[in-house]
Amino acid sequence: MPRVCLVCGKVLEAEEEHLCAACWKDLPRTRYWKLRENPMAEGFNALIQRNMGENVQYQPYGYAAALYFYKGGYREISKALKYKRNFAVGRCFGKLLGQTLKESDLFRDVDLVVPIPLHWTRRWRRGYNQAEVIAWEVARELGARCEPRLLQRARHTRTQTHLNAEGRAQNVAGAFRVNARDWRRLIKQKPASPRHYLLIDDVFTTGATAAACERAIREALRTAISARNSINASRIRISVATLACVEH
Numbered sequence: 001m002p003r004v005c006l007v008c009g010k011v012l013e014a015e016e017e018h019l020c021a022a023c024w025k026d027l028p029r030t031r032y033w034k035l036r037e038n039p040m041a042e043g044f045n046a047l048i049q050r051n052m053g054e055n056v057q058y059q060p061y062g063y064a065a066a067l068y069f070y071k072g073g074y075r076e077i078s079k080a081l082k083y084k085r086n087f088a089v090g091r092c093f094g095k096l097l098g099q100t101l102k103e104s105d106l107f108r109d110v111d112l113v114v115p116i117p118l119h120w121t122r123r124w125r126r127g128y129n130q131a132e133v134i135a136w137e138v139a140r141e142l143g144a145r146c147e148p149r150l151l152q153r154a155r156h157t158r159t160q161t162h163l164n165a166e167g168r169a170q171n172v173a174g175a176f177r178v179n180a181r182d183w184r185r186l187i188k189q190k191p192a193s194p195r196h197y198l199l200i201d202d203v204f205t206t207g208a209t210a211a212a213c214e215r216a217i218r219e220a221l222r223t224a225i226s227a228r229n230s231i232n233a234s235r236i237r238i239s240v241a242t243l244a245c246v247e248h
């Protein structure tokens, strides 16, 4: 089988990896990593605000960025990682995402990287979590710690593919929790527990899943504060980065 471009199907030259030179050049980069406010960040923060409800308190704005727009043939990149066990493409684009974030004023101080988990039954069937493949590469580039088991799915959720924004938010509400043992270790970390958390996923659609994860971490922070651990939640930022995002 000849190696072909994931996007256009053209046979690759020896020096080309995953994409042909023309498709690499045309990668529809979002440039969101340069913009504190962008459609992805606005969607993410609007959901966080809604999740807070009455419980309003100051917390830093969550940054959000994706490497490229999820459109046309470029959808095949995350599909190759998610459904075809193409780890090499996941590592390649994860590394590129990490390098891009490191160049960004918004993300270079990230000190903790957390992949968004699959439910264990889905992970067991698939054998891996595609977000974790990306997260390890991003953490390495940023010089940050990676905690792949910090978040857990508390319950199974339906596939989000055919749900609208409201349906997605309801589907994932309360679906995540923080793993108590990893969490205790993390908040007691010396010299300081992490300040800038970065959630990682393959594709960002409405942000409902990322916002549900943000909420699980904020709840764990509240519990940690009431247990008199020396952390200041109003200084902890929780951001999100993905390989791709749907254009809004």
Ligand SMILES: [Zn+2]
Pocket (backbone or CB within 6 Å): 005, 006, 007, 008, 009, 010, 019, 020, 021, 022, 023, 024
């Ligand atoms: Zn191509």
